[in-house]
Amino acid sequence: MSVNDADGSRAALALGGSRSSGLTFRQPMIGEQFVTVLAAARTGAEWAWTNLYKQFAPAVLGYLRAQQAPEPEDLTAEVFFQVVKGLGQFEGGEADFRSWIFVIAHRKLIDDIRHRGRRPVRPTDTETLESLASRGNVEDEALSGLSEIDLRRLLAQLTDDQRDVLLLRILGGLTVPEVAAAIGRRPGAVHALQQRALARLRKEMV
Amino acid sequence: MKPFGKISEHELDRLFSGKAPAENTGLNDIARLVQKVQTTYLTNIEPDLEATHLAGLIEMVNLTDKGDLAARPASKVTGPHAQASGLPKRRRKFMLESLFATLAAKLAVGGIAIAMAASGAAVTGHLPDQAQTGLSTAVEKIGIHIPLGDTAEEALERAEAAAEAAAEAAEEALERAEAAAEAAARAAEELTGEGDVDGDETNGPNENAAFGQSVAEDARDGGVDGQDISEAARAAHRPENAGPPADAAGSPGQTGLDRASQTPAAGHIPSSVPGGRPGGVGGGTP
Numbered sequence: 475m476s477v478n479d480a481d482g483s484r485a486a487l488a489l490g491g492s493r494s495s496g497l498t499f500r501q502p503m504i505g506e507q508f509v510t511v512l513a514a515a516r517t518g519a520e521w522a523w524t525n526l527y528k529q530f531a532p533a534v535l536g537y538l539r540a541q542q543a544p545e546p547e548d549l550t551a552e553v554f555f556q557v558v559k560g561l562g563q564f565e566g567g568e569a570d571f572r573s574w575i576f577v578i579a580h581r582k583l584i585d586d587i588r589h590r591g592r593r594p595v596r597p598t599d600t601e602t603l604e605s606l607a608s609r610g611n612v613e614d615e616a617l618s619g620l621s622e623i624d625l626r627r628l629l630a631q632l633t634d635d636q637r638d639v640l641l642l643r644i645l646g647g648l649t650v651p652e653v654a655a656a657i658g659r660r661p662g663a664v665h666a667l668q669q670r671a672l673a674r675l676r677k678e679m680v
Numbered sequence: 681m682k683p684f685g686k687i688s689e690h691e692l693d694r695l696f697s698g699k700a701p702a703e704n705t706g707l708n709d710i711a712r713l714v715q716k717v718q719t720t721y722l723t724n725i726e727p728d729l730e731a732t733h734l735a736g737l738i739e740m741v742n743l744t745d746k747g748d749l750a751a752r753p754a755s756k757v758t759g760p761h762a763q764a765s766g767l768p769k770r771r772r773k774f775m776l777e778s779l780f781a782t783l784a785a786k787l788a789v790g791g792i793a794i795a796m797a798a799s800g801a802a803v804t805g806h807l808p809d810q811a812q813t814g815l816s817t818a819v820e821k822i823g824i825h826i827p828l829g830d831t832a833e834e835a836l837e838r839a840e841a842a843a844e845a846a847a848e849a850a851e852e853a854l855e856r857a858e859a860a861a862e863a864a865a866r867a868a869e870e871l872t873g874e875g876d877v878d879g880d881e882t883n884g885p886n887e888n889a890a891f892g893q894s895v896a897e898d899a900r901d902g903g904v905d906g907q908d909i910s911e912a913a914r915a916a917h918r919p920e921n922a923g924p925p926a927d928a929a930g931s932p933g934q935t936g937l938d939r940a941s942q943t944p945a946a947g948h949i950p951s952s953v954p955g956g957r958p959g960g961v962g963g964g965t966p
Contacts, residue, residue, distance in 0.1 A: 518741050527734055536721030551733050558740050620716045628713070643696045644717050650689065665689070672687065672710055679709055 503529050508568040516561060527554060530572065534579045537645045540629065541583055541637070549586060553579045576646040577656045580638065620679075631678050636671035639664055 504511055504525070514522035534553055538546035556578050564574060620628075629637055635657070642653045650668075654661040691707065695714050701707040725733075806812075819825075 515741075518744075520738050520741070523737055523741055524734055527730075527737060531730070531733065532722055532725055535725060536723065540717065540721045547729055547733075551736055554733065554737050555740055558737065558744060620712065622720050625713075625716055625720055641717075643692075644714050645721055647697065649693075668692065669687065672692075675713060676709055679713065 504568055508571070512561075512564075512571070523558075526557075530575050533572075533645055533647070534575060537576065537579055537641055538583060540641050540645060542626075543583055543586060544590065545586075549579070549582050553582055556582070572646070573648055573652040573656070576642060576648055576652075579646075580642065580656050628675055628678055631674060632671050635659075636667050636674070639667040640671045643668060 511522045511525050515526055531550055531554065535546055535550045538549050543549050553575065557575060560578075564571065566574070629641075632640065638657050639653055642648045642656060643650075646653075646656075648656065650661050650664050654664045657664070659667075687707065687710075691701065695701060695707060695711055698715065698718060701711045816825075
C-alpha cells in the first residue's frame with residue numbers, strides 16, 4: 475500500500491482480504507497503514523474514506539443481507555454516514571475500528587427492525603428463490619453441500635440472539651467479548667448462544 | 681460428527697476465521713456451513729452501488745469538514761465521550777412510581793398542595809377573616825404585605841362611609857347657609873329698592889343725577905378711597921369682627937339700609953336716601 479500524504483491525493487491502496495474461502499477476518503486488512511489512513515480520514519481526505527469503505531463495506535452489507543434487512547444497501551450507507559459523524563470520537567486500532575463499525579451496523583439494524591415493527595423473518599417467496607438459484611455457485615454448493623436457499627432456511631431456525639451472535643462472529647469477524655459489547659450481553663451468554671446455535675444448525679443439517 | 685459441547689473457543693475462532701478445522705475434530709460440517717455463509721454473503725459490492733455510496737460519503741465528509749467538523753486532526757481526538765443517555769425509560773418510570781408509593785411521600789405532596797393553596801388564598805385575601813388578619817399581621821412583620829381580613833376591611837369601609845356621610849351633611853348645611861344668605865341679600869335689596877322708590881317720590885330724578893355726578897367727582901378728587909373701603913370691608917368681615925350670621929341678616933326689624941350704615945362707606949350714603957347721612961356724598965369729601 476502506498477499513501478501519498480504530501481499532496482493529499484488519493485493513494486493507491488492495495489486492498490487485501492478479498493473474497494475467498496481462505497478469508498481470515500481477524501487478520502488486519504489494512505495493517506500497519508491503518509493509522510495513516512485513519513488520520514487522513516480525520517482530516518477529510520477522500521482517498522482515505524474510499525479505502526475505509528472498500529475495506530469494511532462488503533462485510534457490513536453481507537451481515538445486513540444475512541440478517542434479511544429489507545433495505546441492506548441503504549442501511550450500509552447509513553452505517554458509514556454514522557462513521558463519518560463519529561470518527562472524531564473514535565480511538566483504537568483496526569480491530570477496534572472493525573468492531574465499532576459492526577456495533578453501528580447492528581444498532582442500525584435493530585432500529586430499522588423496530589421502525590418496521592417486527593423482526594423480518596419472512597418466508598422466502600418464489601421470486602427470491604429463483605433469484606437465489608440463479609446466483610448460486612455450483613462449485614461452492616458442491617463443496618459445502620448447501621445451497622443459498624438451504625442456508626436461509628437454516629438461519630431461519632435460529633433465535634434472533636443466536637443468529638446475531640453467529641453472523642457477527644462469522645461475517646463481522648468479532649471476538650466473543652466484541653460481540654457481547656455489540657449486542658449488550660455478557661461474554662458467557664454470547665458463548666452459550668453460539669454453542670446452542672451451532673448445535674441447532676448441526677441438527678438441522680443432518 | 682463431534683458431539684456438541686466439546687467445541688473449544690479456540691476451535692471456533694479457527695472455524696469462524698475461515699480456516700479448515702484441525703484433523704479428527706469432526707467439525708467439517710460446521711466448517712462447510714461457515715464457508716457457505718461467508719461465500720454467500722461476503723461478496724463484492726456492485727460498482728454502481730459502490731459509486732453511489734462513495735459519492736454520498738464524500739459529500740458528507742466535505743459537509744462535516746466545513747460545518748460541524750466531525751473529522752478533525754488526530755492530535756485533537758479526545759476519545760469516546762461518556763454515554764449521556766441516562767437510565768432506560770422503564771427504569772425511570774419505576775423510580776417515579778416507587779417515589780409516590782410511600783405514605784410519607786403522599787403526605788408530603790398533600791401538605792405542599794395545602795400550603796400552596798393557603799398561600800394563594802392569603803395573597804388574594806380569601807382566607808377566613810381571622811386567619812387572614814392573623815396571617816397578614818404575621819407576614820407584615822417580615823416585610824410582606826398581604827390584605828387584611830374582612831373584619832378590619834369592613835371596619836375601614838364603615839369609617840370611610842361615615843366620613844362620606846359627614847361630608848355630605850356638611851355640604852348640605854353649607855348650601856342651606858348660602859341659600860339663606862342669598863335670601864337675606866334679596867331682602868336687603870328689596871328694602872333698598874323701596875328707599876329708592878321713596879327717594880324718587882321725595883327727591884326726584886335731578887337729585888339722583890346729582891348723586892352720580894358727586895360720586896364721579898369724588899372718585900376723581902380722591903375723596904373716596906376704594907382701597908381703604910375694601911380693606912375696611914375685609915376687616916369688618918373677619919371672624920372676630922364678623923357680624924351676625926346670615927340668618928340674622930334676615931331677622932325682623934333689620935333692613936339692608938341698617939346693614940349698609942354699619943359699613944365704612946356709611947358716611948357716603950347720599951342724603952337722598954332716607955335715613956342717610958345728612959351731609960351725604962354730595963356734602964363734600966371727608
